[in-house]
Amino acid sequence: MQIKFVLREAFKGLGRNLTMTIALVITTAISVALVVAGVLVSNMARETQEIYLERVEVMIQLDEEISNTDQDCSSAACVEVKELLEADDGVETVTYRSREDSYQRFVEVFQDTDPVLVEETSPDALPAALHVRLVNPTDTAPVDAVRDLPQVDTIVDQVEEVRSATDNLNSIRNATFLLAFVQAVAAIFLIANMVQIAAYNRSTEIGIMRMVGASRWITQAPFVLEAVVASFIGVVLAGLGVFAAKSTIVDSSLASLYQSQLLAPIRTSDIWVSWPLVGIAAILAAAITASVTLRAYVRK
Numbered sequence: 001m002q003i004k005f006v007l008r009e010a011f012k013g014l015g016r017n018l019t020m021t022i023a024l025v026i027t028t029a030i031s032v033a034l035v036v037a038g039v040l041v042s043n044m045a046r047e048t049q050e051i052y053l054e055r056v057e058v059m060i061q062l063d064e065e066i067s068n069t070d071q072d073c074s075s076a077a078c079v080e081v082k083e084l085l086e087a088d089d090g091v092e093t094v095t096y097r098s099r100e101d102s103y104q105r106f107v108e109v110f111q112d113t114d115p116v117l118v119e120e121t122s123p124d125a126l127p128a129a130l131h132v133r134l135v136n137p138t139d140t141a142p143v144d145a146v147r148d149l150p151q152v153d154t155i156v157d158q159v160e161e162v163r164s165a166t167d168n169l170n171s172i173r174n175a176t177f178l179l180a181f182v183q184a185v186a187a188i189f190l191i192a193n194m195v196q197i198a199a200y201n202r203s204t205e206i207g208i209m210r211m212v213g214a215s216r217w218i219t220q221a222p223f224v225l226e227a228v229v230a231s232f233i234g235v236v237l238a239g240l241g242v243f244a245a246k247s248t249i250v251d252s253s254l255a256s257l258y259q260s261q262l263l264a265p266i267r268t269s270d271i272w273v274s275w276p277l278v279g280i281a282a283i284l285a286a287a288i289t290a291s292v293t294l295r296a297y298v299r300k
Contacts, residue, residue, distance in 0.1 A: 028234025031183030038176040045169035047264030090142035102126040231286035235279035
């Protein structure tokens with residue numbers, strides 16, 4: 001009987017405060033969706049960095065003399081650099097690429113995406129280089145031994161480019177979490193206002209119930225349940241929105257980047273992991289906010 005009463009009063013309250021209920025549902029849905037999106041972007045940034053680090057190299061560009069005359073790293077100057085690198089335990093592999101090989105690789109990479117650049121780049125524009133794959137891609141200390149050699153022209157550390165790319169994703173994640181926080185604060189204030197208005201509208205009824213011996217739980221539970229139900233609906237809408245956005249917008253927009261492994265894909269399984277956890281946290285926050293608001297209101 002008590003449970004039936006609580007449920008009946010809670011749903012009546014939702015109907016009485018319909019506009020505020022709708023506002024709470026929408027605010028909760030937006031805040032939960034933003035938090036889930038932030039988690040997904042965070043996962044994407046981490047996995048994208050792992051993809052890049054698996055294939056990242058340090059490129060040691062050699063001087064013009066080696067570039068013009070050495071086809072297979074047989075000159076003394078080139079051998080010196082290669083042997084110093086291979087002697088370090090932090091180096092996994094060292095691959096020599098002549099000027100001609102470097103140009104051919106350049107053409108392969110850019111002929112479809114930027115044919116004008118290929119057309120304007122002469123074969124002698126790219127130097128010969130040693131491509132070094134490190135055991136730990138983030139630790140470039142093994143190349144320090146050759147950094148000051150006269151035949152070494154430039155050292156290109158691709159790890160910095162990886163960090164720059166993932167930093168952009170991290171910035172998006174941080175902005176998403178900030179917006180989610182603002183929405184969450186708005187939702188908390190909406191819950192507090194909704195509970196206070198509902199309690200005020202039923203203050204006479206609650207007073208009579210307390211006079212005849214109704215417990216504090218019975219008189220307060222409907223208000224808490226109102227906030228929980230509204231938040232639950234918002235959580236469900238957030239999940240539907242995230243799944244819909246992934247399948248209709250994100251996947252189609254980023255398909256080419258996924259296929260070329262420039263970005264780690266957002267998986268449906270990631271949503272199934274993050275959305276319920278964020279949703280449960282949102283519902284618990286709604287229940288706690290409603291309960292605390294009621295206690296503060298009753299003391300007044």
